[in-house]
Amino acid sequence: MSKEKTSFVYVTYIRSTPEKVFEAIMKPEIARRYWGHENVSDWKPGSTWEHVRTNEQRTVHVVGKVVEVAPPTRLVITWASASQAADPSSYSRVSFDVAAYEDMVRLTVTHDELEAGSGMAKSIQQGWPIVLSSLKSLLETGQGIDVFAKPKAA
Amino acid sequence: MDADKVFKALGDPTRRMLLDLLCEKNGQTLGQLCENLDMARQSATQHLGILEAANLVSTVWRGREKLHFINPVPLHEVYERWVRKFERQRLSLLHDLKKELEGE
Numbered sequence: 001m002s003k004e005k006t007s008f009v010y011v012t013y014i015r016s017t018p019e020k021v022f023e024a025i026m027k028p029e030i031a032r033r034y035w036g037h038e039n040v041s042d043w044k045p046g047s048t049w050e051h052v053r054t055n056e057q058r059t060v061h062v063v064g065k066v067v068e069v070a071p072p073t074r075l076v077i078t079w080a081s082a083s084q085a086a087d088p089s090s091y092s093r094v095s096f097d098v099a100a101y102e103d104m105v106r107l108t109v110t111h112d113e114l115e116a117g118s119g120m121a122k123s124i125q126q127g128w129p130i131v132l133s134s135l136k137s138l139l140e141t142g143q144g145i146d147v148f149a150k151p152k153a154a
Numbered sequence: 155m156d157a158d159k160v161f162k163a164l165g166d167p168t169r170r171m172l173l174d175l176l177c178e179k180n181g182q183t184l185g186q187l188c189e190n191l192d193m194a195r196q197s198a199t200q201h202l203g204i205l206e207a208a209n210l211v212s213t214v215w216r217g218r219e220k221l222h223f224i225n226p227v228p229l230h231e232v233y234e235r236w237v238r239k240f241e242r243q244r245l246s247l248l249h250d251l252k253k254e255l256e257g258e
Contacts, residue, residue, distance in 0.1 A: 007181055009223035011212045062216040
């Protein structure tokens, strides 16, 4: 019996070009500036990719496969916590869709095939809005935001 | 993308209720959302249109069904712009007060 799945759709409008948005996702030297992580892969369909924290430890947090690469409009990858990489049922799917929208770019991130109520579902719900705000901020102002910022204790 | 639209969209209890319903269960159809609201489909459609224009709700067609997803990205931008900024100010006030009281 398969577990209940859930999905999320995140949309942001960025004053930039589709090419720059794609670069920001796929190129480690840009991703580290707004994500605190780098996405490392040769970006060929079927290849693996790793989501690596930009620090001395270079911890791999997320792993997966490249499913579809069609820059600058679409990228699809699978997504699992590195600690659950051996479990096929732990893999969810992330699609990045980029479309020109007036003088902006509409970036849609669809995260689906997620196990409902799982730790991963909870952490991506917190993570994507921050990462996408930070990406928007970097491309529009040259500065990302601190994605690891925590609420201040009262 | 447009803060006016976000604040206007949030300034209505029905629309906040719709966001709560989507937060509980993401990806609902208009029919599913109406079941939880004492409201005609037509006015729910209008409210969802305002939420969508503010980019607080995104929609995806699956076959003949239109699914609604909550999109918290603009809320995060509002938080960065309108909450964090004042938190910083408040914290620095507290810091000044502490310095004053402790006579540093």
